[in-house]
Amino acid sequence: MTKTNLDKFWKALKILKSDVQATVHGNITSEDDFNNNIFWVTGDDNGTAITTKTNPHSELNWAAVKAEMDKL
Amino acid sequence: MALTRLNTNAYGSTVNLASNVTGTLATGNGGTGATSFSPGKIGQVVSTVWNTETSTTSSSWSTTGHSVTITPVATSSKILIIFNMADGYVNSGNYNLEVRPYSSIGGATAAQASSQTPLRIRYNVWTGGGGYNFLYSPSTTSSVQILNYFKVNGTGEVYYHNETSKACSLTVMEILA
Numbered sequence: 718m719t720k721t722n723l724d725k726f727w728k729a730l731k732i733l734k735s736d737v738q739a740t741v742h743g744n745i746t747s748e749d750d751f752n753n754n755i756f757w758v759t760g761d762d763n764g765t766a767i768t769t770k771t772n773p774h775s776e777l778n779w780a781a782v783k784a785e786m787d788k789l
Numbered sequence: 790m791a792l793t794r795l796n797t798n799a800y801g802s803t804v805n806l807a808s809n810v811t812g813t814l815a816t817g818n819g820g821t822g823a824t825s826f827s828p829g830k831i832g833q834v835v836s837t838v839w840n841t842e843t844s845t846t847s848s849s850w851s852t853t854g855h856s857v858t859i860t861p862v863a864t865s866s867k868i869l870i871i872f873n874m875a876d877g878y879v880n881s882g883n884y885n886l887e888v889r890p891y892s893s894i895g896g897a898t899a900a901q902a903s904s905q906t907p908l909r910i911r912y913n914v915w916t917g918g919g920g921y922n923f924l925y926s927p928s929t930t931s932s933v934q935i936l937n938y939f940k941v942n943g944t945g946e947v948y949y950h951n952e953t954s955k956a957c958s959l960t961v962m963e964i965l966a
Contacts (some may be wrong), residue, residue: 718926723948727844727846727880730846737846738845738846738847738848739847740846740847740852740853741843741845742841742842742843742854743843744840744842756851758847758849760889761849764849764938765849765851765891765938766849767846770905779901
């Protein structure tokens with residue numbers, strides 16, 4: 718079930734970095750998904766999020782996130 | 790049944806109704822009885838559906854990716870936005886899901902179409918449907934892309950759309966002046 722997998726993804730993300738902000742379009746089941754489906758929030762412009770698909774968090778790589786997801 | 794006969798000999802072989810018939814054509818003669826005609830006000834309708842899982846932890850407005858585009862025929866037209874959320878989800882905790890329409894006119898950077906939030910899900914643990922209606926006056930004949938943005942009010946993750954087997958819809962109608 719999608720929700721279960723995404724629940725794990727968000728929980729893993731918060732374990733690794735509790736205050737991270739991002740938007741996900743689609744599911745995160747592979748490294749490709751991790752690289753392409755996440756819009757990382759890097760700032761705020763009058764209430765609208767400034768986002769990038771380039772991961773600005775070095776500690777949040779696919780291997781680390783996947784390892785945490787597999788523990789859940 | 791009332792019947793009106795036109796003597797075509799008096800007007801030639803063809804009767805020009807525009808110049809030779811005045812006043813109201815009675816209903817008994819097949820007319821409407823109306824003295825004027827008011828055309829319909831719905832100019833066009835466009836709709837899109839969305840079934841991609843979409844979630845965020847952003848506390849600033851972030852695009853859901855769900856949009857619909859319409860090009861009004863007149864600057865006096867209004868756009869009625871109708872959104873139906875099929876499967877939103879607030880995971881847990883004391884925070885809220887909010888949805889607000891943005892617009893991109895003529896391909897410009899999207900800006901808030903409404904300064905207020907028309908949809909807010911306030912429950913601690915919630916999943917299900919919702920929606921909003923919003924009457925927008927863009928005053929343009931350029932293309933208008935309506936995009937739903939969302940955010941979490943608080944700290945946690947919220948889902949604009951949860952499962953691919955469901956679909957939410959975003960419909961826009963051009964309301965003529």
